Amino acid sequence: MKLSLETLKKSGAFTGRPVEKLIAWKLGDEEFTATVFVRPEGFHSAMSGLRSLNGQDTIAGRIAASICDEEGKPIFTAEDITGEADEARGALDGNLAVALLVAIHEVNELGKTKKSPNQKKSGAN
Secondary structure, eight states: OOOOHHHHHHHTOSOOSOEEEEEEEEETTEEEEEEEEEOOSSHHHHHHHHHHTTTOOHHHHHHHHHEEOTTSOBOOOHHHHHTOSOTTTOSOOHHHHHHHHHHHHHHHHTTOOOOOTTOOOTTOO
């Protein structure tokens, strides 16, 4: 394949539009649900991983790189997640962070096939 924008488009090398997901989490005794948009992993999440090498929290960076608005624009910074953006507000609730990570995982696992755990090689007993 000759590398070009056209061949990359045909091969599916671009992540496309955000995926809408419904999440649920508990805060104390109260349950919440919300619609979020998840950008499939691509350039933004790769850059988030590189920034983590410079001291940024990897998980916060992944959430910030993946959760976006309908147009694909980020709604959080990593500092919003960790609480560094506003110490009075504090860090994002842990249950909400886990719900966001589950949504990110689900979006990025769509369409991928998993190996059977009991798969044996030919000739094995």
